[in-house]
Amino acid sequence: MREIKGLAASDGIAVGPSFVYPSQAQAYRETCTPEERAVQVQRLGLAFAKAHDELDVVYQKARGTAGEEAAAIFLAHQEFLEDPALRDEAEKLIQDSSFTAEAATRTAFELYAQQLEALEDSYYRERAVDLRDVSRRVVRILTGAQDVAALANLNEPVIVVAHDLTPSDTAQMDKSKVLGFCTASGGLTSHTAILARILGIPAVVGLGESLLEVTDGQTLIVDGRGGRVITDPDAGTRAEFLRKKHQWLGEQTRLKSAASRQATTKDGHPVQVVANIADATSAQVALDCGAEGVGLYRTEYLYLNRQSIPTEAEQYRDYRAVADVMGSRPLLIRTLDIGGDKQLPYVDFGHEQNPFLGWRAIRLCLDRPELFEPQLRAILRASADRNVQIMFPMVATLCELRRARRAVERVKQQLRDENIPFDPQTPIGIMVEIPSAAMAADLIAPEVDFFSIGSNDLIQYTLACDRGNERVAHLYDPLNPAVLRLIQRVIEAGHQAGKWVGMCGEMAGDPEAISVLLGLGLDEFSMNPSAIPVAKELLRALTVRQAREIAARVLGMSTSDEIRAYLATLGLPARG
Numbered sequence: 001m002r003e004i005k006g007l008a009a010s011d012g013i014a015v016g017p018s019f020v021y022p023s024q025a026q027a028y029r030e031t032c033t034p035e036e037r038a039v040q041v042q043r044l045g046l047a048f049a050k051a052h053d054e055l056d057v058v059y060q061k062a063r064g065t066a067g068e069e070a071a072a073i074f075l076a077h078q079e080f081l082e083d084p085a086l087r088d089e090a091e092k093l094i095q096d097s098s099f100t101a102e103a104a105t106r107t108a109f110e111l112y113a114q115q116l117e118a119l120e121d122s123y124y125r126e127r128a129v130d131l132r133d134v135s136r137r138v139v140r141i142l143t144g145a146q147d148v149a150a151l152a153n154l155n156e157p158v159i160v161v162a163h164d165l166t167p168s169d170t171a172q173m174d175k176s177k178v179l180g181f182c183t184a185s186g187g188l189t190s191h192t193a194i195l196a197r198i199l200g201i202p203a204v205v206g207l208g209e210s211l212l213e214v215t216d217g218q219t220l221i222v223d224g225r226g227g228r229v230i231t232d233p234d235a236g237t238r239a240e241f242l243r244k245k246h247q248w249l250g251e252q253t254r255l256k257s258a259a260s261r262q263a264t265t266k267d268g269h270p271v272q273v274v275a276n277i278a279d280a281t282s283a284q285v286a287l288d289c290g291a292e293g294v295g296l297y298r299t300e301y302l303y304l305n306r307q308s309i310p311t312e313a314e315q316y317r318d319y320r321a322v323a324d325v326m327g328s329r330p331l332l333i334r335t336l337d338i339g340g341d342k343q344l345p346y347v348d349f350g351h352e353q354n355p356f357l358g359w360r361a362i363r364l365c366l367d368r369p370e371l372f373e374p375q376l377r378a379i380l381r382a383s384a385d386r387n388v389q390i391m392f393p394m395v396a397t398l399c400e401l402r403r404a405r406r407a408v409e410r411v412k413q414q415l416r417d418e419n420i421p422f423d424p425q426t427p428i429g430i431m432v433e434i435p436s437a438a439m440a441a442d443l444i445a446p447e448v449d450f451f452s453i454g455s456n457d458l459i460q461y462t463l464a465c466d467r468g469n470e471r472v473a474h475l476y477d478p479l480n481p482a483v484l485r486l487i488q489r490v491i492e493a494g495h496q497a498g499k500w501v502g503m504c505g506e507m508a509g510d511p512e513a514i515s516v517l518l519g520l521g522l523d524e525f526s527m528n529p530s531a532i533p534v535a536k537e538l539l540r541a542l543t544v545r546q547a548r549e550i551a552a553r554v555l556g557m558s559t560s561d562e563i564r565a566y567l568a569t570l571g572l573p574a575r576g
Contacts, residue, residue, distance in 0.1 A: 001232050004207050006182070008227030009193035011534075012202030012252075013245035014180025015238060018218045019158035021151065021165070028102035028143050032094070040094045044087075044101040047141045052081050054137065062171045072282055073130070073167050073191045080134045085306045086112060102142045109135035116304070124300065126190040133166035151178065159220045163212060167191040175199060180222035182229045184211045197530045200252065204229055255533040259290035263525075263536040265518070267543040272524040273536055274330065276504055283325040286529040290536060293329035293387070295452065295526025296504035297322060299375070300338050308346050309371060315378035323386040330387045332452065332504075332526075333379050334431065335404075336371060337361045337393040347371070356466075361394035366403050376411040383423040391452055395430040395437055398444050405447070431504070433457035438486040441493035451494045452526070455505025459483050478507040479560040484516065488555065491521045502526055512564070514538045515572055519551025541572065 032040050055078050062071040080086060086108055093104040113128035113135075151160065151173045160173075160181035170192045173181075178201055186192060186205035196203040202224035214220070214231060221230040221241045225248070230237060263271045274295035275286035286294065302310045302318060323331050338344065339360015347368070352358040365372035382388050392404050405428060415422050432438050433454030441451065455478060460466065462483055465475035477483070487503075494501040502524030507513050509527030511534060517525070518539065525535055550570065557563050 001230060001234055001237065004211055004229045004231070006204040006207035006211075006227050006229065007186075007188055008224055009186070009188055009205045010196035010201055010203035010224045012180065012200065012222075012224045012248055013241050014159055014202040014220075014222040014224070015233075015241055015245065016157055016159050016179045016220065018161050018214050018216060018220050019154065020214065020216050021160050021162040021169070023163060028139065029100050030103045031098050032100050034098060036100075037094050037098065040099070040101045040104070041091055043142060044090055044094065044104065047101060047105070047138050048081050048087065050141050051134065051138045052078055054141075055081070058168065058171060072285055073195065074171070077130060077134050077137075077167070080109075080131060081138075083306065088307075102139050105135055105138045105142065109138075124304070126187050129164075129186075129190050129192065130167060133168050136166065137168065154178065159222055161211060161214050161220070165192050167195055170195040170199070170201075173199065173201065175201065180224065182207055182211060182220070182222055184209055194528075194530060255537055258537060258540075259533040261290075261536070262292065263539040265539060265542050265544055265547075267545065269544045271518065271539050272502075273532055273539070274332075274502075274524060274526045275529045275532065276526055277322070277529075282529070283322045286532075287325070287329075289529035290532045291529060293326060294322065294331045295502055295508075295524055296391075297331060297333045299334060299336055303336060303338060303344060309374070312374040312378050315375055316381050319378055319382035319388070320386075323382045323388055326387065328387055330389060332389045332391050332429070333382075334391045334393055335362070335375055335379075336365055339364060362392050362400055362404060363394070366400065366407070369407070372407055373411055376408055377415065380408075380411060380415060380422040380426060381420060383426045384421040386423070388423065389427040389429065389450070391429050391431055393431045393454070394433060394457070395444075396434045397436065398440065398447065401430060401444060401447060429499075432490050433461070433505075435462050435486060438490050441490045442496065445493045445497035445499055448499060450499055451490055451501045452524075453487060453490055453501065453503040453505065453522075455483075455487075455503055455507035458486065458505070459507070462486060477560045478510060478513055479516070479554075479563045481555075481558060481560070481563070484520075484555060484563075487517070487522075488520050488551075495521060500524065509535055511535070511538055512567060515542055515547050515550050515567070515570070516554050516563075518542060518544065519547035519549070519554075538572070 055074050059071050059074040062074060089111065090104040090108040093099040093107055094101065099107065109131050113131040116128040116131065117125050119125055151169060154174060154177035157177050157179050159179050162183050164183050164185045165181065180202035181196065182204045184207055193203065193205060202222045204222055204224060204227055207229060211229065219232055221233050263273045265271065272292055273290070274293040275291035276296040277283055277286055277294055278298040278301050283294065302315060319333060339355055339358060349359060379388060379390055390408065392401065395401050408428065412424065427449035429448045429450035429452060430437065430444065431454040432441065432451050437444060438458065459476055459478055463475050463480060465472040491501045500523040503517065503522055504526040508525040509531035514535060527535060553566060554563050557566065
């Protein structure tokens, strides 16, 4: 019996025989003669069109078997195929370098995948997997290879073992035959992990190369709650996990039936639970998961994988589409959060020694009004008869906030002069993700309508650690006392000024932190849609008085280990 630790990607327990999923290598010619270039361009166009048609079928199938949230992933895949920048890059490689259509596809998609992997936000880094998935689909069509549907045609229930799985791999899984899966690589925000959660398939990812020592037919336990895989368990361990699986199935039944109800504490205190989204297609998905609005609409995706700044009209179309889905519900749109680590072809960032602390987010926007003002115009136009709110990222000083507000006022006057409707009372807030803003929250609060704590960056900057760096990732800890004290300071400053305070980082959806955050007085919890049912269940299990007592005890503790040990004694569920 051996235990391998990884990342708990999708809750649940699976016990069964292993099925080692083969990698799908694709062989093709790299270059063509100059005379073949026109033919290669034509082949490329036909393959893109066929891949788009295939994704229509995949989308409809996923919609029927896994719901709209899962299916929306493949609409995003189609958007890659519709992106003129990707197509142009591939055609340029054919014309300038005599690449074959296969090699041009692989190279162009890989170029953009590497750009996404260089981004700080884990959500966008994980989208590189989607790009490679689409690339593999196009190359398969070009080579005439058969679509390997091994996961759709399994003969018996198994646990899938792989180096990695693409969203297309995961979407074709037959839930009656795939008990769970585990991968050597992969992250928690990948579409593969998201699909596993939607489909209700227990999964552990990031297990490392030792997982690949597993052979077909070995008995495995996948603990999607504890983030571990056990190989060749003894009889006692197997019986224990079968009991846990039965208990987990009962929990899921309760969660699904309660997802649409408001999160009201046991003593009648309503708590707003909203969603983080990145594109228009995910807005309805968020509502289906029980979201009461959007607490973070990431707008960066509109700016990536293109050769020019998105127009005001393009931005307005996307923002308004989401606003129409939300109706009267709140929609917080974060202005462009991009910087020196994200090299856009139409912005000259120059060289920076430390781009994560450099010219990015609100700093970039204030210096580049040709980027900032069209976005502000589009957001304000989308606010007409809708509950749209503006949120500025990475504000470090009150002076930055004032400059940003002046930019909003200039744009409002432009719209008035042009007789374009908008909500003149559109609320304006900031993401508190820099320690300086947290420390000066009492000075900033009178000049905003709300605070939204961006816990991901606040934790990294407070503890001076890059969670993507394996050597220091252990320092990244949402329950570190210094982090909790900063959060307390922000909430108290906001409330003293009569302003509500939310959180839109991963911590907001972390079951381990929810009781503490409620006790600190957090008004709004914004998270990935799939985390909402569990978060609501946990909030309903608490009273405000109980949560305040928990927070008070926690704030008196010296280490996160001490805090976790205390929370473990409370009998609150650590996960749903």
